[in-house]
Amino acid sequence: MNTEIQKNENTASVAERRPKATPRYNVMQKENAYQVRVYLPGVSNRDASITLENGMLVVEAKRPRHWDEKWRELHREIPDTDYRLALKLNLRIEEDSIRADSQNGVLTINLPVAEEARARKIKIN
Amino acid sequence: MALFRYDNDLWRDPFSDLDQMFQRMLGTRVPNPLFYSDSSVTSGFRVDLFADDNGYKVIAELPGIPKDKIDISLENAVLNISAELKEESEAAKTQKLTRSISVNEDVDAEKVAATYQDGLLAVTLPKKAERKPHTIKIKG
Numbered sequence: 001m002n003t004e005i006q007k008n009e010n011t012a013s014v015a016e017r018r019p020k021a022t023p024r025y026n027v028m029q030k031e032n033a034y035q036v037r038v039y040l041p042g043v044s045n046r047d048a049s050i051t052l053e054n055g056m057l058v059v060e061a062k063r064p065r066h067w068d069e070k071w072r073e074l075h076r077e078i079p080d081t082d083y084r085l086a087l088k089l090n091l092r093i094e095e096d097s098i099r100a101d102s103q104n105g106v107l108t109i110n111l112p113v114a115e116e117a118r119a120r121k122i123k124i125n
Numbered sequence: 126m127a128l129f130r131y132d133n134d135l136w137r138d139p140f141s142d143l144d145q146m147f148q149r150m151l152g153t154r155v156p157n158p159l160f161y162s163d164s165s166v167t168s169g170f171r172v173d174l175f176a177d178d179n180g181y182k183v184i185a186e187l188p189g190i191p192k193d194k195i196d197i198s199l200e201n202a203v204l205n206i207s208a209e210l211k212e213e214s215e216a217a218k219t220q221k222l223t224r225s226i227s228v229n230e231d232v233d234a235e236k237v238a239a240t241y242q243d244g245l246l247a248v249t250l251p252k253k254a255e256r257k258p259h260t261i262k263i264k265g
Contacts, residue, residue, distance in 0.1 A: 041186040041244035066184050066245055071175035078173045078186055105188035105244015 020084035023059070030110075032118055034093075038107040040083055042066050045102035050109060052095060059085040059107065092117040169222045170208070178258055180233075180251035183226060188244030195241065197248060199234050203227055204248065 024039040040048060040061050048061040061083040067073075092114035099110045175182040187195060187208050194209040207223040232250045239248045 037189070039188040039244070041188040044243045066247075067173065067175055067182070068177075071177050071182060073173075074176050074181075075172075075174040077171040078184065104190060104241075 019081045020060075021079060021081040023061075023083040023085055025085055033110055033112045036087070036109045036111065038083075038085055038109070039105065040102075040107055041078075041105040043083065043102075043105060043107075045107075048102060048107055050098075050100055050107075052089075052093075052098065055089050057087045057089055057109070057111070059083070059087075059109070061107075169224045172206075172224055172226065174226070180249065181228065183246075183248040183250065185224065185246040185248070186244065187222070187241075187246050190244075192241050195246060197237075197239055197246075199228070199232070199237055199250075202230050202232070204237075204250070206246065206248070 026037050028035045028037070036057070038059050040059075042063055043061040044064075047064065048059065051058045051060075063080065063082050065080075066078070089111070094112040094114050097112050101108045101110075171186045173182075173184040175184070183204065183206075185206055190208045190210055194211075196205075196207045198205045204226045205223065206226075207221065210220040210222055228250060231252045233253045236251045237248065239246060241247075
């Protein structure tokens with residue numbers, strides 16, 4: 001029996017709880033898979049994390065500072081918040097074969113639909 | 126949030142203009158007369174503007190756009206950044222994103238440089254040499 005107390009990601013201390021913004025994303029249906037594209041400008045692929053737990057796909061990324069302390073602010077639109085996107089996977093996904101790739105600040109996650117959840121053609125006799 | 130819903134378009138914040146008006150009214154962010162962005166094209170993409178003693182910096186959020194699809198031009202003290210965003214979908218539509226930013230006349234157009242990394246474009250606009258602040262030492 002596993003008696004070890006499991007670390008819960010949600011119990012971060014107040015000091016660690018920084019505001020997080022939902023990044024822009026889109027979902028596309030491919031053949032037997034769904035492709036999620038998450039727009040994370042400023043984030044390199046080593047700064048993003050993808051976790052899958054209890055049917056939730058969570059993408060978290062720390063936004064690195066894109067300015068220098070010596071610069072004076074003239075006009076700001078880009079927020080300083082980190083990114084967090086939580087998506088409920090409301091269908092069965094082949095969890096072991098999820099692939100992710102990051103390019104030009106866009107994280108592409110490929111979610112293959114599990115065999116039993118795929119569309120099946122039914123023959124009419 | 127379920128997987129099959131996608132309606133959060135952060136790039137088109139309908140309240141961004143209102144926020145700017147409030148900030149101007151409250152005096153929390155005084156618009157810089159040398160460097161302002163045209164509100165009619167705010168919907169393009171988000172930009173940050175900075176300055177230091179050597180010049181200005183423009184940071185733009187352009188994720189998912191290959192470097193060769195970004196055009197930067199400086200004409201009559203207006204910096205134009207335009208990009209072609211190809212949304213990968215069944216329709217495969219191409220969206221044109223543009224921002225025009227007025228820059229001060231003291232920018233050295235010949236030395237404007239840009240870098241692009243991880244979806245962030247950084248444009249450096251150096252000031253002309255004679256306009257930079259000089260420290261004058263008192264002799265003797």
